[in-house]
Amino acid sequence: MKKLKSIMFVGTGSDVGKSIVNTGFCRIFKQDGYTPAPFKAQNMSLNSFATPEGFEIGRAQAVQAEACQLACHTDMNPILLKPTNDKSSQVVLNGKPVGTQTATEYFMGNNKAALFNEAIGAFRRLEQKYNPIVLEGAGSISELNLKSRDITNMRMAVETDAVTYLVADIDRGGVFASVFGSIHLLDEVERKQIKGILINKFRGDIKLFEEGRTILEELTGVPVIGVLPYFRDIHIEEEDSVSLEDKFKESHSSLINIAVIRLPRMANFTDFSVLEYDPRVHLYYTDRPTEIEKADIVIIPGSKNTISDLAHLRKIGIASSIVKAQKDGKKVIGICGGYQMMGETISDPQGIEGDLPLISGLGLLPINTVIENEKVTEQCHFKFKDYADVCSGYEIHMGQTSLKHPENYLNKLSQGKEDGYYLNEKCWGSYIHGILDNSVVIQDLLEGFNTEDINFDYNQFKEEQYNKLADAIRENVNMDLVYQHLSE
DSSP: OOOOOOEEEEESSTTSSHHHHHHHHHHHHHHTTOBOEEEOSEEEOSOEEEOTTSOEEEHHHHHHHHHTTOOOOGGGSSEEEEESSSSEEEEEETTEEEEEEEHHHHHHSSOHHHHHHHHHHHHHHHHHHOBSEEEEOOSOTTOTTTGGGOSSSHHHHHHHTOEEEEEEEGGGSOHHHHHHHHHHTSOHHHHHHEEEEEEEEEOSOGGGGHHHHHHHHHHHSSOEEEEEEOOSSOOOOOOOGGGGGGGOOOOOTTSEEEEEEOOTTEEOGGGGHHHHTOTTEEEEEEOOHHHHHHOSEEEEOEESSHHHHHHHHHHTTHHHHHHHHHHTTOEEEEETHHHHHTSSEEEOTTOSSOSOOEEEOOSSSSEEEEEEEEEEEEEEEEEETTOOOOEEEEEEEEEEEEESSGGGOSEEETTSOEEOEEEETTEEEESOBTGGGSHHHHHHHHTTSSOOOOOOOHHHHHHHHHHHHHHHHHHHBOHHHHHHHHHO
């Protein structure tokens, strides 16, 4: 296949749809016979994924790699920031944590040149193996106070000479000002890198925007390559917790109500994506005791700061609601940090998560956890309970958990390790993210409720969604012009 230039999607702001657009183009290039790979120099997210080699990257790039039908690699996201509180983040470089820094230390420090070199090195390695590289920016390209230290947006676009498209969300309003302002605030070299505009999340008849398209092209001097509709029937795993705001709903009378506890620093909420699309289930996120009482199943998710989030649950009265749910015979499970919370104690002797050295757990499982510096990041295969099916998932956690009754483990891993704790059919916990992506686990979780037996293949569902997304982009984007830009 012909060698194409790299392509990049940057935004007028956060949550304008860059990740979804990037994912769709990854699948299009794969369908068209190319060998694409995703790339984002720096990502800030609590949603992460373990690579086959046992390193950590942002979940969005793992999803994009899946759209490319590739195994994910740290070169696709060499720098990952995982917020630990409102002011500090763990810095993950090339898949491994290298320390925790405040926003001031990270953005104002002198390490950005070194990090930019690391990012460029990762890009060059990908460029040698894949064609084209599909880059993603972060947030807005026009944050002037941070621009000199930016290593993700236009600096990366210029350095890689990527064909760059500006994505704007018309649904939030102000699209003309945001597009014109974003481009106008760039310097001349950066403006030359912008080859087109992509309008996203248009509601209604797209033909009504024809005049708007002309106005934007006259204002900016670059073409509008497409206007994408507001997708309602295409479901791609989302990276940012801002997407969860639409999911803080209430219980539903006719389905199995599953309440995921809303945590301030909830991590890897994509663990529950499979439940969103299961027709037997009504999934909702909540921090209200009344909604926990209405749930049939309660799930405690992962957290980037387990001790702080557990203290928060106690403060707002949710902790006692979870304990009551378990005593009332409801199913209660925990994943990763949620599993740790279900135990008797969590200790942090080195002060890794904060100033609180010890906290009492919910007391639902006879386990104790010690937070440690060493971070476990690995993909795994395992057998759930006593089922014969071989399941898959991944671990990302800091801390070791000891079981008072080691024989009551939940999962047997292929490398001989054991994971989790099984109290009874209605109460268990596990470190394994993605455990619910396995149909045998879902069937077991929903057992006992009056529903039809459905074998929902989540992997097949995701493949269908990537193809639907690619079709929608092809239908609404001038792909001939895109390929022309990539071939110049």
